Amino acid sequence: MKKLLNSILLLLATFIISACGGGGSNNKIDNNSNSNSASINNKEDEFNKTQYKGLIFYYKNLPTSAYKLEPLSDSDFNALSEAKKLKVANKLLNTLFFAYPLNELKDKISKGDFISSIKEGLEKDSIDREWLESFISSDENFKQYHSRWYLNQVNLILSRFYVANKLDRYFFENWTAYILTQSILFSPAYELPNTHTPDISNVYNRLVNMLDVNSGMRYITYVHMMSEENWRRFRSPEDNGREMLEIYLKDSNDAHVPIAAKALQNWSLNEDGDTLEVTLNKNTKPLKLFGTTIYTGEDFYRELVKSDAFVKGVTSRLVDFFFPNKSKEDKANISAKITSSHPETWQDILLQIIFSKEYLLNNSRPQSAEETFYSLAKKINYRAKRDTFNTFRENLEKMHQASMKYKLGRLKRVPLDTLSFAFYHKYIRLYMLLQHANPKQSNKDSWNYQGWQDSFISLDKFSYDSSDDVASLKSFINYIFQSTIARDASDDEFKFFKNHMIEHRDGKELFKREFNIFITKDDPQEEEKAQKDARYRIAYSVLDYISRLEETYTQGEIK
Secondary structure (H helix, E strand, O other): OHHHHHHHHHHHHHHHHHHHHOOHHHHHOOOOHHHHHHHHHOOOOOOOOOEEOOEEOEOOOOOHHHOOOOEOOHHHHHOOOHHHHHHHHHHHHHHOOOOOOHHHHHHHHHOOOHHHHHHHHOOOOOOOHHHHHHHHOOOOOOOOOOOHHHOHHHHHHHHHHHHOOOOOHHHHHHHHHHHHHHOOOOOOOOOOOOOOOHHHHHHHHHHHHHHHOOEOHHHHHHHHHOOHHHHHHOOOHHHHHHHHHHHHHOOOOOOHHHHHHHHOOOEEEEOOOOEEEEOOOOOOOOEEEOOEEEOOHHHHHHHHHHOHHHHHHHHHHHHHHHOOOOOHHHHHHHHHHHHOOOOOOHHHHHHHHHOEHHHHOOOOEEOOHHHHHHHHHHHOOEEOOOOHHHHHHHHHHHOOOOOOOOOOOOOOOOOOOHHHHHHHHHHHHHHHHOOEOOOOOOOOOOHHHOEEOHHHHOHHHOOOOOOOHHHHHHHHHHHHHHHHHOOOOOHHHHHHHHHHHEEEEOOEEEEOHHHOOOOOOOOHHHHHHHHHHHHHHHHHHHHHHHOOOHHHHEEOOOO
């Protein structure tokens, strides 16, 4: 019933826009073969009857069995060594802005269905959405800024991934919307003088809402292209037409631009409030484009998304986004495989990428600040203070990884020039890895309210033996390494830490006093505090070292 109601509402909205931008001559439009084949291929789909001039509104996501980019199966995953399983699991979860504490992750891996369980979880509703939205909107939990300069719309989106504690359908819908709005495809482009901060919410939330009712990627894009937010980004018929062709079809044929501009001749951005205005001065002469006949701007947008070139274009954009270091030939091959599976939803492309062998085993790339931040936050049980996400947003700008800011999206998803990376490293090191949350601090505005919590280094997380200081130190260090970067410390690395924290005394290898996690005191409370302080010092030293490793900021191939 919910989906039917949404269908009616969206259809009414389409007709209203059509009434402004379309014309009586629209009945001359020829639906292209792609739309007809899509209807046939989806005749069993309960939504296939909901369409407008050949543009089908709803699609179910493809089953894994339909993927042409070979997925990594449970059996493939289980055949890997334990060390490689941990690396692959870490890579997948980091990509999704998620993680599990180490012991919980190892338990999930040991069950033998890790890959399928993660994918199946993305199809289920597990998060209490009402609670989540209420929590992140509360000024008690996160500071709600009312000035446009603080971009509270972005802060709200960033805080949602931190608070969401389950990797479910709602999480994945938000992740999908976030990926799309970071790219050239749907960036709200708040850096422009004509855009407004509500555009951020309007573009992002519309994506989430349409994904939630199984809207196809063609229909989602069609609605977006006709929106005021899109016209604030590309403001004239020529500019808008050219960019829609280049962004979604990768069509740079200059001969097509005058045709698009003619169809859009009565569309403009009015200076009064930067408002989209569609006049009655519409084109009435037939125009040839996309292998069919168009007349108006609404025709242009609709036939653009119905064209075969649309799927090829957007797939290529997302392959570029996730495989930046692959060769041009490799990217083309990956895109062709995905396209041959006939994807009709954004999830069909994104799931096919991130669950593929090509991505999980054979791809290497820099990791975005969001991937690093959110995964670390869950790995180290990070506690945020009220302005954590406003600070994170500001630092994303310093890293030149600003969220939803750029007119053409993040052309380089992770800029690695010296200054950009310096800010990236500084934020992860100082605000996360070296920031310990004071358990006695209750003021959510205080600097030491945020940081990793005592539970991250509690005694139940590693093996310790008061009769073997060296083995206990090694277990603790490996636990921190595995938790953060999914590997043990190398022999040389452990030797480095051992030489710093262990000394020869009385013919034995024993902890130096400041690192002695087994230190004894007459007062039990003092003893507990002294042992905990020793674990802090070890953790700080190891985390400081890890903050300087390339692996903290990259995703590597699994060799």
